[in-house]
Amino acid sequence: MHILLTGGSGFIGSNFVRYVLRDRPGYSVTNLDCLTYSGNPENLSDVEGGPRYTFVHGNILDIELVTELMQKVDCVVHMAAESHVDRSIIDARPFVESNVLGTQTLLDALRRVDPDNTKKFVHVSTDEVFGDLPLDKPDELFSETTPYAPSSPYSSSKAGSDMIARAYHHTFGMQVMITNCSNNHGPYQFPEKVIPLFVTNLIEGKKVPLYGDGQNVRDWLHVEDHNEAVLAVLEKGTAGEQYCIGGNNERSNLELTHSILELMGKGEDMIERVTDRLGHDRRYAIDATKLKTELGWAPSRSAWPQALEATVKWYVDNEAWWKNVKSGAYRKYYETQYGSR
Numbered sequence: 001m002h003i004l005l006t007g008g009s010g011f012i013g014s015n016f017v018r019y020v021l022r023d024r025p026g027y028s029v030t031n032l033d034c035l036t037y038s039g040n041p042e043n044l045s046d047v048e049g050g051p052r053y054t055f056v057h058g059n060i061l062d063i064e065l066v067t068e069l070m071q072k073v074d075c076v077v078h079m080a081a082e083s084h085v086d087r088s089i090i091d092a093r094p095f096v097e098s099n100v101l102g103t104q105t106l107l108d109a110l111r112r113v114d115p116d117n118t119k120k121f122v123h124v125s126t127d128e129v130f131g132d133l134p135l136d137k138p139d140e141l142f143s144e145t146t147p148y149a150p151s152s153p154y155s156s157s158k159a160g161s162d163m164i165a166r167a168y169h170h171t172f173g174m175q176v177m178i179t180n181c182s183n184n185h186g187p188y189q190f191p192e193k194v195i196p197l198f199v200t201n202l203i204e205g206k207k208v209p210l211y212g213d214g215q216n217v218r219d220w221l222h223v224e225d226h227n228e229a230v231l232a233v234l235e236k237g238t239a240g241e242q243y244c245i246g247g248n249n250e251r252s253n254l255e256l257t258h259s260i261l262e263l264m265g266k267g268e269d270m271i272e273r274v275t276d277r278l279g280h281d282r283r284y285a286i287d288a289t290k291l292k293t294e295l296g297w298a299p300s301r302s303a304w305p306q307a308l309e310a311t312v313k314w315y316v317d318n319e320a321w322w323k324n325v326k327s328g329a330y331r332k333y334y335e336t337q338y339g340s341r
């Protein structure tokens with residue numbers, strides 16, 4: 001099986017490549033990535049040059065390029081996206097371009113090369129498309145039947161991409177499947193997201209900026225569990241279906257921060273209370289029953305606090321990686337977004 005993976009140089013994508021090469025000997029991966037600020041070829045330096053991995057530097061908005069690539073593969077796993085909520089509040093434009101138009105471009109290219117709909121397309125999306133849940137109703141969870149109610153420019157753009165993906169299945173009969181996953185953690189996450197940001201700040205002797213009252217809740221899942229679920233959907237999922245992926249592991253940001261401080265041997269004085277994120281979603285939590293009962297998936301690497309401990313240790317052990325990323329990130333971001341595209 002030859003997979004076209006989009007966004008493979010980012011956090012989840014690079015872990016996906018490594019997972020597939022390790023666990024699926026018969027598979028090969030072509031990674032299409034335009035290397036925005038969060039796409040880093042160093043994330044895959046250990047597999048670069050191997051016979052089952054090919055990197056293509058290009059944009060998912062380039063219809064001719066993606067059409068050419070789709071002719072050579074058996075299926076598509078689409079992860080490329082602008083992924084950070086705070087950035088979408090500063091400038092929503094790249095989010096609409098990459099997430100909505102990018103997804104539509106890929107689907108159009110696939111239609112061109114595969115009129116008989118033989119190739120599967122897994123669209124990797126987020127639980128944020130459902131909006132948020134109240135803190136005082138712990139029994140309420142997101143599932144595949146929850147109505148869409150996105151609240152940030154990021155989640156709205158992902159919701160738009162999900163709708164396009166759904167429409168291409170309904171209208172053209174394409175083998176599209178959508179996944180909606182909760183918050184991931186693990187190696188190679190860009191240190192703008194809360195866990196790597198907090199851990200690396202603490203190593204640098206800086207405080208950790210906790211938004212608002214710190215009561216917001218996220219459902220944390222190890223990235224390898226996410227990628228295992230994506231593979232399960234690719235291999236066993238039903239066309240036109242949607243699958244929610246979660247860790248059954250809800251933590252408030254304050255609880256998460258205390259755990260990180262403890263693991264790093266730091267005190268409460270390292271927390272800096274800062275102004276809340278605009279429109280900050282209160283709680284995300286997933287009911288992943290469908291994935292378990294229909295495809296036999298359950299998280300096996302996300303047990304808390306061991307999973308968090310392993311992630312924290314990775315950043316402690318890989319200082320060269322994140323120092324390089326932190327120092328060059330913003331310059332590279334603007335160059336890529338507005339310069340060389």
Ligand code: NAD
Nearest residue numbers: 007009010011012034035036038039059060080081083184
């Ligand atoms: P990331 O920002 O680390 O990586 C995104 C990758 O996509 C980067 O390598 C970037 O260069 C590439 N990319 C962006 N726009 C592109 C374009 N126009 N053409 C080609 N490449 C482009 O993001 P991530 O956290 O790895 O997320 C991957 C996917 O998973 C996204 O679709 C995101 O919405 C989804 N997701 C993320 C999480 C999470 O917790 N991180 C949870 C659920 C779903």
Ligand code: DAU
Nearest residue numbers: 083084085126127128181182183192193194209210211216
């Ligand atoms: O739920 C899935 C989503 O999880 C993915 O779709 C997104 O791509 C991914 O970025 C993530 O979104 P969040 O907004 O939940 O992740 P982030 O790491 O930015 O923030 C997690 C929580 O921590 C959130 O409640 C905001 C808070 N936070 C974040 C940062 C960066 C802080 O308190 N301080 C911070 O500096």
